[in-house]
Amino acid sequence: MVDGLRAYGLIAVMWMRSTMTYRASFAMTAFGNFVGNSFDFVVILVMFAHVETLGGYTLPEIALLYGAAGTAFGLADLAMGSMDRLGRRVRDGTLDTLLVRPASVLAQVAADRFALRRLGRITQGLLVLGYALFALDIAWTPLKAALVPVMVVSGAAIFASLFVAGAAFQFVAQDAAEVQNSFTYGGNTLLQYPPTLFAKDLVRGVTFVVPLAFVNWLPALYVLGRPYPLDLPRALAFAPPFVAAVCCALAGIAWRAGLRSYRSTGS
Amino acid sequence: MRLYAVVLAGGFRRYATYRIATAAGAFTNTVFGFIMAYTYIALWDERPHLGGYDLPQALTYVWLGQALLMTCAMMGGGFEDELIERIRTGDIAIDLYRPVDLQLWWLAGDLGRAGFHLLGRGIVPMLCGAFAFDLALPGSPLIWPAFLLSVVLGVVVSFAVRYLVALSAFWLMDGAGVLQITWLAGLFFSGMLLPLTLFPGFLGELALVLPWSALLQVPADVFLGKHTGWALAEAYAFQAGWAVALLGAGRLLQSAATRRVVVQGG
Numbered sequence: 001m002v003d004g005l006r007a008y009g010l011i012a013v014m015w016m017r018s019t020m021t022y023r024a025s026f027a028m029t030a031f032g033n034f035v036g037n038s039f040d041f042v043v044i045l046v047m048f049a050h051v052e053t054l055g056g057y058t059l060p061e062i063a064l065l066y067g068a069a070g071t072a073f074g075l076a077d078l079a080m081g082s083m084d085r086l087g088r089r090v091r092d093g094t095l096d097t098l099l100v101r102p103a104s105v106l107a108q109v110a111a112d113r114f115a116l117r118r119l120g121r122i123t124q125g126l127l128v129l130g131y132a133l134f135a136l137d138i139a140w141t142p143l144k145a146a147l148v149p150v151m152v153v154s155g156a157a158i159f160a161s162l163f164v165a166g167a168a169f170q171f172v173a174q175d176a177a178e179v180q181n182s183f184t185y186g187g188n189t190l191l192q193y194p195p196t197l198f199a200k201d202l203v204r205g206v207t208f209v210v211p212l213a214f215v216n217w218l219p220a221l222y223v224l225g226r227p228y229p230l231d232l233p234r235a236l237a238f239a240p241p242f243v244a245a246v247c248c249a250l251a252g253i254a255w256r257a258g259l260r261s262y263r264s265t266g267s
Numbered sequence: 268m269r270l271y272a273v274v275l276a277g278g279f280r281r282y283a284t285y286r287i288a289t290a291a292g293a294f295t296n297t298v299f300g301f302i303m304a305y306t307y308i309a310l311w312d313e314r315p316h317l318g319g320y321d322l323p324q325a326l327t328y329v330w331l332g333q334a335l336l337m338t339c340a341m342m343g344g345g346f347e348d349e350l351i352e353r354i355r356t357g358d359i360a361i362d363l364y365r366p367v368d369l370q371l372w373w374l375a376g377d378l379g380r381a382g383f384h385l386l387g388r389g390i391v392p393m394l395c396g397a398f399a400f401d402l403a404l405p406g407s408p409l410i411w412p413a414f415l416l417s418v419v420l421g422v423v424v425s426f427a428v429r430y431l432v433a434l435s436a437f438w439l440m441d442g443a444g445v446l447q448i449t450w451l452a453g454l455f456f457s458g459m460l461l462p463l464t465l466f467p468g469f470l471g472e473l474a475l476v477l478p479w480s481a482l483l484q485v486p487a488d489v490f491l492g493k494h495t496g497w498a499l500a501e502a503y504a505f506q507a508g509w510a511v512a513l514l515g516a517g518r519l520l521q522s523a524a525t526r527r528v529v530v531q532g533g
């Protein structure tokens with residue numbers, strides 16, 4: 001574990017140095033990353049140019065959901081976003097190179113092409129989250145205040161475990177990288193909107209099957225004092241750290257199973 | 268002419284090789300289609316007839332967007348990465364002394380790619396959407412060929428934009444920045460995120476006359492029966508006009524670029 005983190009750190013620093021060789025290019029791609037993600041929020045702003053509430057939620061309330069999901073996803077994307085290249089590595093056989101190195105394969109795959117430009121996404125998420133916290137009129141309690149950072153960090157861990165589980169799936173599927181996008185990018189898009197928009201079965205699915213609801217919906221609805229979907233107990237607002245821990249453990253098991261089943265292309 | 272037909276078929280077959288990737292992509296389009304459809308339902312619930320569409324039409328627009336996303340390469344992902352790479356490495360020199368027209372060659376390949384994506388990544392999401400939601404499917408069978416022609420024109424406009432972008436690599440060498448700007452503009456101004464008729468004020472007027480509206484907004488409106496008779500001819504003229512203008516600009520840039528080519532080494 002410690003060795004893995006050390007390897008991850010070393011590889012990430014190497015990629016950062018390489019990125020910083022072309023500073024102008026880095027600045028442009030980071031800005032592009034920022035603008036690209038802002039379009040999602042521009043869409044919400046255009047929607048609110050036509051309506052007062054969406055699914056019963058006001059703009060600052062949706063901004064809280066959006067900012068929390070966006071920041072959590074941005075953190076996971078920065079740390080683990082390279083995992084979706086695994087399928088390609090399995091296909092072209094370059095994964096073999098990583099297997100013979102004396103470092104954690106997971107750390108090597110995750111840190112590969114570490115993309116600092118993804119800070120653009122995190123910045124954008126934090127700005128919207130900041131706007132939400134500024135614009136919302138919330139009766140803050142210490143518990144609610146503590147829940148906001150906990151929500152972002154646990155949410156990032158839940159998304160990160162999805163990236164790892166998706167990569168583990170690619171040991172089997174090889175060129176199905178896009179399925180992973182459905183859960184990571186798709187999950188992020190879904191969580192930007194309140195649960196009242198979606199069909200009950202979909203909300204059930206992202207609560208009990210793929211626990212995306214714990215990324216932001218359940219803790220944020222507690223902070224907002226909003227009713228819960230599916231009549232869930234309000235105590236679940238504090239479940240995200242535990243859900244995140246379980247997700248990470250399960251993703252770790254899936255990753256090991258995937259790696260063990262790996263047969264090189266033999267070329 | 269026969270040669271370009273072969274290139275077109277090759278473009279089709281090339282993408283048809285990746286069956287699992289295509290299935291995975293169609294799955295992703297379907298998931299995003301569902302998420303967007305629910306947000307549109309909430310929006311049209313508050314404001315029926317927003318942007319001139321009723322709810323079934325708005326939902327149809329969502330699924331058409333998912334079906335055409337790859338066909339019209341609104342987020343990029345066609346030939347342009349390869350062309351930029353050939354320009355960067357100098358392989359373009361080999362292409363230039365081939366007895367074919369460079370622009371037509373890549374256009375034929377891209378039309379083949381688009382044809383495959385229309386079938387491989389268009390039909391499944393559209394069927395799922397039609398199954399799960401009440402869509403406004405064309406009443407008249409004549410709308411289907413009219414829609415297809417509009418899609419073809421949209422693909423040509425999309426190609427022409429991406430060809431210009433790829434040629435910029437002759438001057439810039441690194442295509443990452445312009446490619447990123449291109450797919451951002453494509454995503455936003457094609458109407459992929461929201462119908463362009465919902466954009467407020469000047470932004471809306473501008474978006475409707477930019478070439479990207481030929482990629483989704485115009486074909487979707489043809490499908491929804493918004494353009495009939497002369498209006499349909501005008502819609503085609505708009506798409507074809509941009510296609511001709513951008514392809515022409517591509518020709519000019521191409522001749523300027525090829526005068527710049529310096530073949531290194533022997």
